[in-house]
Amino acid sequence: MTTLATSRNLTRLRRKPIPPPIRLVSGLALLIAIGTLLLLLPVSSTRPLTFMEALFTAASALSVTGLSIITPVRDLSLMGQIFLMLLIQIGGVGFMVVAVIIFRLLGRRISFTDRIALSDSLGLLSPAAIVTLTRRVLITVVTIEAIGALLLYLHWRTDPRLSEGQAFFFALFHAVSAFCNAGFDLFTGTPGFENGIPRDSITLFIMGVLIFTGGLGIPVIADLISYARERKVSLHTRITLIVVGLLVGLGALGLWLSEGFDSDGSLHGQPLDRQIFVSLFQSISARTAGFSGMDNFESLTPASQLLLITLMFIGCAPASMGGGITTGTFAVLSISLWSYARGLPTAQFGGRSLATGMVRRAAAVLTISLFVVLLASWLIVATHDATLDQVVFEVVSAFATCGLTLGFTGELNTFGQLIIIAVMFWGRLGALTIITAIARQSTAPQPFTYPEEQILIG
Secondary structure, three states: OOHHHHHHHHHHHHHOOOHHHHHHHHHHHHHHHHHHHHHHOOHEEEEOHHHHHHHHHHHHHHOOOOOOOOOOHHHOOOOHHHHHHHHHHHHOHHHHHHHHHHHOOOOOOOOHHHHHHHHOOOOOOOOOOOOHHHHHHHHHHHHHHHHHHHHHHHHHHHOOOEEEEEEHHHHHHHHHHHOOOOOOHHHHHHOOOOOOOOOOHHHHHHHHHHHHHOOOOHHHHHHHHHHHHOOOOOOOHHHHHHHHHHHHHHHHHHHHHHHHOOOEEEEEEEOOOHHHHHHHHHHHHHHOOOOOOOOHHHHHHHHHHHHHHHHHHOOOOOOOOOOOOOOHHHHHHHHHHHHHHHHOOEEEEEEEEOOHHHHHHHHHHHHHHHHHHHHHHHHHHHOOOOOOOHHHHHHHHHHOOOOOOOOHHHHHHHHHHHHHHHHHHHHHHHHHHHHHHOOOOOOOOOOOOOOOOOOOOO
């Protein structure tokens, strides 16, 4: 009997489901490996890519970052560019969404553990009706990207520098890249486009709207879609829209002041309406999209560099296509600080009290994120001949899955590339997901508590 019971216990342990955080980490790692192999295929490139080039590109695409040590339009064939676009799309909507859709197409049942993992990847508080929501998410994403691609195609097909086929594929690729906040572009390296993507007002407007929408997050988009029927939005949506509006507005104002009024600024001497429009686009893009709307981006003023680092570090909304500590973390910490200054017992906003656990999670995300950025920056500074501003900008861009660079990406050695890959990986999944996967928290209640004691702070 003892032997039989032991055998049953071993079988039960073998069947124990993999925790959702570990599924997310291992799933992204597996996809990066598959993406690397796809890019190493002879059909994918115009020249043989090295393993590090393929690995870095796959990691950047699946983390929807956009940092690159190759020039995609020159070094990748059409098939390679299609692979790159698919990796961006999977990284943007989340591989768990793709997995659920594949399971449904194969007629397989979605397990409860898979639903939990999917709700974690989408940043949802409850796995209820997750499969239905996943289908709506996919339909919404494809619809928005299709509309964006159509508008870009109608605009770019009149450009004499592009053929009809180029205009169509470029429009599709950049609609996906913009909505997924990836930052990859095919214009850099294309004859006639020395400065990268076109910077005319129509192009920047279409791509800006795609970037902004992708950065709002799945829960916010779902809320806004259902607003016409339910006539109400959640507290999360209200806070997100307020924070995003403030960040975009203040970021645009700061960039306009530092780049338009400074004689060395990239916007100095341009018409006022152009200065404001480009500043607005760059403020939107800086919060993890990675497209540059300014000429001579590598020569930004120090004030603009610091402002962009701040915008990138905060990033986009939770469960969005972008990264950073997220606007949710920034909002919770700001609300908590303001409530503490007012002498309130709890963090309060809009007639609601925020859970204590939520404030602790936000503080944990900020602390871990600062540690990761500082450690990665120190490792690269210690192993490269580069200035501190270049390195910090690059690391924060990788952490925020942004893709903006001051021209330092191509100067990274193999060790530096591995550090940036790790930071991009970390930035895409988030601090708490990886920490939980590395060291799972015990859910057993403590049998006793320790006496309190004060330490000095502040």
